[in-house]
Every structure is written in C-alpha cells, then in structure tokens.
Amino acid sequence: MPAGTLYRGREGMWSWVAHRVTGVLIFFFLFVHVLDTALVRVSPEAYDTVVATYKTPLVALLEYGLVAAILFHALNGLRVIAVDFWAKGPRYQKQMLWTVVGVWLVLMIGALYPVLGHAVREVFGS
Amino acid sequence: MSTTETTESGIGPVEGAGELSGYSPENPAPVIEPPRKRTTKTPKSTRGNFEMYGWLFMRLSGIVLVVLVIGHLLIQLVLDGGVSKIGFAFVAGRWASPFWQTWDLLMLWLAMLHGANGLRTIINDYAERPNTRLWLKGLLYTATVFTILLGTLVIFTFDPNIR
Ligand code: HEM
Numbered sequence A: 001m002p003a004g005t006l007y008r009g010r011e012g013m014w015s016w017v018a019h020r021v022t023g024v025l026i027f028f029f030l031f032v033h034v035l036d037t038a039l040v041r042v043s044p045e046a047y048d049t050v051v052a053t054y055k056t057p058l059v060a061l062l063e064y065g066l067v068a069a070i071l072f073h074a075l076n077g078l079r080v081i082a083v084d085f086w087a088k089g090p091r092y093q094k095q096m097l098w099t100v101v102g103v104w105l106v107l108m109i110g111a112l113y114p115v116l117g118h119a120v121r122e123v124f125g126s
Numbered sequence B: 001m002s003t004t005e006t007t008e009s010g011i012g013p014v015e016g017a018g019e020l021s022g023y024s025p026e027n028p029a030p031v032i033e034p035p036r037k038r039t040t041k042t043p044k045s046t047r048g049n050f051e052m053y054g055w056l057f058m059r060l061s062g063i064v065l066v067v068l069v070i071g072h073l074l075i076q077l078v079l080d081g082g083v084s085k086i087g088f089a090f091v092a093g094r095w096a097s098p099f100w101q102t103w104d105l106l107m108l109w110l111a112m113l114h115g116a117n118g119l120r121t122i123i124n125d126y127a128e129r130p131n132t133r134l135w136l137k138g139l140l141y142t143a144t145v146f147t148i149l150l151g152t153l154v155i156f157t158f159d160p161n162i163r
Helices: A010-041 A044-054 A057-085 A093-124 B050-078 B088-095 B098-126 B130-157
Strands: none
Touching: A010 A044, A010 A057, A010 A093, A010 B088, A010 B098, A010 B130, A044 A057, A044 B088, A057 A093, A057 B050, A093 B050, B050 B098, B088 B098, B098 B130
C-alpha cells in the first residue's frame, strides 16, 4: 500500500468505489430522465418520439446497465445501512457484500429477458 | 475461556483483553475519559448538526427509495411488455391516479435530494480549491432546484387532453 493514502483495498474499499460510481451515474441519468419526461407537457408526439429511442436495441443495452447500477447501489446501500445500525454489521460486512453480489447476479439474470428480450427479437428477427 | 470471545458486540476478540490482562469484573480496568468528550464546561457548538442530519437522511431516504425505485423499474421495464408499452397514453393512464402521482412526486424529491447530497459529499472529497468547490456546488444546486421544480410542475400540470 502506498504511504499517505487512506485507501485500504479489498472488499470494503471496492464496494465503496462501486457505490460512489453508481450513485453518480444514477444521478446524471435522473437529470436526463426528468427532462425527457417533461416532454409530455410539450406534445404527445414529442414525448413518443423521444421514448421511441429508448426502445432501440442499443439503448436497451444501456437500460440494462442502468438497472445493474441501480440494483447494486440499492442492495449495497442496504448493506451500508446494516453496517451502520446493526451491532454486528461491521463484523459481517464482507459476508453481506457477497450476499449483495449474489442477489444482484440473480436479479440481473432475471432482468435479462424483460429488459433485453425485445432488443434481441429486433436484432435477430422474431 | 476468555470472556471477549462470546461477546455480543460487533467487535471481535481483542488481543490481550483476556484473563492475562489482569482485569476482571471484580477488578475492572480504570475508566479512560474520551479526549473530546462533551462536558458541562464545553462551550455550546455553533455549527449545528447539519452533517449528521445529512448522514441520517441518506439512510432513511435510501430505505424508502428501495421500494419506490425498484417498484418503478418493475412497472416500467418488466411488467406488461416492458419498455415497449411506454408512451404518452401509458403516462396519461398512470397519472390519472393520485396514488401514482404521489409515488412519482415522492420518488422525484427523495432521489434528487439524496443524489444531490451524495454529490455534495463527493465534491467536498475531491475538489480542493475553494473556487472550484464553490462553482461545482453552485452548478449542482442550480441543476437540482431546476430538476425538482420542473418535475413537480410536470406532475401537477399534466394534461391528458393536451391535443
Ligand atoms: C435505491 C435505493 C437507494 C439506496 C438504498 C441508497 C443508499 C445510499 C446510502 C446508504 C448512501 C450513503 C453512503 C455513505 O454514506 O457511505 C448513498 C450514497 C449515495 N447515493 Fe444512494 N441510495 C439509493 C438510491 C440512489 C439514487 C436514486 C441516487 C441518484 C439520484 C443515489 C445517489 C447516491 C450518491 C451520489 C451517493 C454518494 C456516494 C458517496 O458519497 O460515495 N442513490 N446511497
């Protein structure tokens, strides 16, 4: 470990890095998302035109990434809360992180078909 | 056996804290006063507890957001044909109900304030020059207020018969 740094490596640091990166990503998306939704006040056509881009295969892939970021941030956020408020939280932080990763993987596999199904049908023909 | 190994606290066994330390319930170690402990003589803090409330808000809003955001993703991206069904008509159908208006309004406010406070922490961590901090936070607060107001306005003034 280099001298003069607070970074400690391992699960604790990397989960914090991932929490930070996903948090920023979600915030920037939310900003754009409020703007695109505001188009319902312009006209139904304007809104539907922009939402049509959300249905293209490339953006479907980005949506899957967004779901990945949100699910990790949400699950790891609950872990952070458990570390802070549950007396045994700090002792089990590592086990809780692997639980978070496991649940996240299961949910991501479950989201494959609902989020990407239509894109796969479009790219490879239905 | 050392008593520290069966402790219920979050801290694991402490080396040298067993019987060998010479202390026991009958012969307890001297109490050490924490160096910065607040006493009756400590002057009243003039800073308030803003950061503590911010810390608490991140956790409380986080718990509520789990329900709101994951429910939102299920409805918009998974159930009933996923993203393919979304369009002006779908939005009009949902915002006809005060329940979903309230859901979306609460989600907007909590997510924006939670995210903005998170970004404030990140700016505090990485931007070192006072001017950089000032500008980044100014930009952040402007964008946050703008987004919250715009979103709130859209939810409250939505008109299904706009055309
Ligand atoms: C879905 C439920 C969510 C949960 C359970 C959650 C939980 C948390 C918690 C507990 C923290 C504090 C971490 C700490 O003090 O170390 C945090 C930080 C943060 N969250 Fe969330 N959050 C959620 C949703 C969101 C959303 C929707 C956004 C974006 C708008 C967001 C953006 C952030 C940011 C930017 C941080 C600061 C990260 C840092 O300081 O490293 N979060 N979140």
